[in-house]
Amino acid sequence: MKLIVFNGSPRGKGGNTKIFLEHFLNGFTTKEGNIHELAYLNRVKDQDGFLKLFQEAENVLLAFPLYCDAMPAMVKTFIESLEPLCGRKDNPDIGFVVQNGFPEAIHNRYVERYLKKLASRLGCRYVGTIIKGGGEGARMMPARYKKAFNIFYRLGQIYGETGQFDAELVRRLAKPEKFSKPVALLFKFLLKTRLFKFGWDRMLRENGAFERRLDKPYFA
Amino acid sequence: MTTHGNRGKRVKITVLNGNPDADNVQFDDYLINLSALLESSNHMVTVLQLREMDIRYCIGCFGCWIKTPGECSNAADGTRDVRREYINSDFVLFASPIIMGFTSALLKKAHDRLIPLLLPYLEADQWEAHHVARYDKYPLIGLLLEKGKDTDEEDIEIISDIYMRDAINFKTSFCFTKLTTDPVEEVVNEINSI
Numbered sequence: 001m002k003l004i005v006f007n008g009s010p011r012g013k014g015g016n017t018k019i020f021l022e023h024f025l026n027g028f029t030t031k032e033g034n035i036h037e038l039a040y041l042n043r044v045k046d047q048d049g050f051l052k053l054f055q056e057a058e059n060v061l062l063a064f065p066l067y068c069d070a071m072p073a074m075v076k077t078f079i080e081s082l083e084p085l086c087g088r089k090d091n092p093d094i095g096f097v098v099q100n101g102f103p104e105a106i107h108n109r110y111v112e113r114y115l116k117k118l119a120s121r122l123g124c125r126y127v128g129t130i131i132k133g134g135g136e137g138a139r140m141m142p143a144r145y146k147k148a149f150n151i152f153y154r155l156g157q158i159y160g161e162t163g164q165f166d167a168e169l170v171r172r173l174a175k176p177e178k179f180s181k182p183v184a185l186l187f188k189f190l191l192k193t194r195l196f197k198f199g200w201d202r203m204l205r206e207n208g209a210f211e212r213r214l215d216k217p218y219f220a
Numbered sequence: 221m222t223t224h225g226n227r228g229k230r231v232k233i234t235v236l237n238g239n240p241d242a243d244n245v246q247f248d249d250y251l252i253n254l255s256a257l258l259e260s261s262n263h264m265v266t267v268l269q270l271r272e273m274d275i276r277y278c279i280g281c282f283g284c285w286i287k288t289p290g291e292c293s294n295a296a297d298g299t300r301d302v303r304r305e306y307i308n309s310d311f312v313l314f315a316s317p318i319i320m321g322f323t324s325a326l327l328k329k330a331h332d333r334l335i336p337l338l339l340p341y342l343e344a345d346q347w348e349a350h351h352v353a354r355y356d357k358y359p360l361i362g363l364l365l366e367k368g369k370d371t372d373e374e375d376i377e378i379i380s381d382i383y384m385r386d387a388i389n390f391k392t393s394f395c396f397t398k399l400t401t402d403p404v405e406e407v408v409n410e411i412n413s414i
Contacts, residue, residue, distance in 0.1 A: 009280070010277060010278060010279045010280040011279065011280045011281075015280065042277075042279070044277070065280070067278065067280075067328075067332050068328075068331050068332055068334070068335070068386055068389065069382050069383075069385040069386045069389060070322070070328065070382050070386075071322075071328070072277070072278065072280075072328075072332060073277050073278065073325050073328040073329040073331070073332050074277050074325075076320075076322060076324070076325035076328045077325040079320050079322075079325075080319050080320055080324075080325050082320070083319070083320055086370070102342070102348070102349040102350070103349055104348060104349060106348065107348070107349075107385070110378070110381050110382045110385050111382065113378050113381070114321060114322060114378050114382065117321055117374060117375065117378060118320065118321060121320065121321055121370065178347070178348070179344070179347055179348065179349075181347060184344045184347040184348070185344075187344050187349065188343070188344040191341070191342055191343055191344065197341055200285065200286065200340045200341060203282075203286040204285075204286050204289070206286075207286055207287045209286060209287055209288065209289055212288075212289045212290075213289045213339075214289070214339070214354070215289045215290045215291075215354075216290060216354060216355055217290045217291045218290070218303050218304045218307045218308065218337070218355075219307075219355065220304075220308045
């Protein structure tokens, strides 16, 4: 099975999406004969090449981080380039991976509905959408993501054998779907502590920008 | 008092025109009529023609949060005007033809670049994680959409729901979705009733 992967992260090879994909693809290629090709959508000048890749693909995975509750603009540009292929006979099967910074999966559910509709608009068989919340730290603190990486690996392995996303694994990866009220209250409390702000504040200090962290440059 | 129900409240409105196609004159004409009518209701209207502006993609560098707080550190492009108009408005209309079931990539480009208007820190809002406000006040938002050939009710619902979610992140309320097949007066009435 040959899989074409479109990585829609504006950070490209420097992003978290790439890390999750790596684990998925490691699982995918455990089956002999399975191969993949990666295209980075942040290389916006390659747009024509992306269309051609999609046109010739039998299996596509489109992965991206959530930007303002939807796909990043460069992913939308790619989707718009697919318009001439709508309803074409030989469109590939398509699956999606969406990850975001907030801990809960619910933030991604709205774009998930869009993606499902997109598959039907194109006339592609919809494999599903893999959702991972709390993904921002994968790059910086990979040790904390062991469990998630394992699930991505297993998802890739099963996909490589069956062409399907395992529903139970997808469900597990998406946890927590939402905060329960007690957890939300705890989260609220923790956010007030220095611990949670620390990462941002450390980076601000390193850049000599800490004192300006609350600036309102556009305040008229 | 005008015939459109304006009770004299003068509102600053910004329209983000996300029509990428200069040949789609109908869409732009709708906005010209809309802004004229809004101005005649005594509102201040700014229409930003995004396709004529230099608007680059957000590259997710976080510079606006950790290097130059509140300002994009990657590109000093036209989005400075977008952010300035946006945050100093009472109401922002996101206007776009529906392309492949969503608002245009052009509009999304500008939208992604609004992120400097928030702080990196998180808070629990409506029992969910969201970013903390950088400014004291954010504009209300609404949607104006032009149906495409293959647009159906579900598409409009999906787009509206995504913008409704976006409103939570941008510390505001989502007011309405209108279509360019609706009379301009209806959009004005919606804005007047805010």
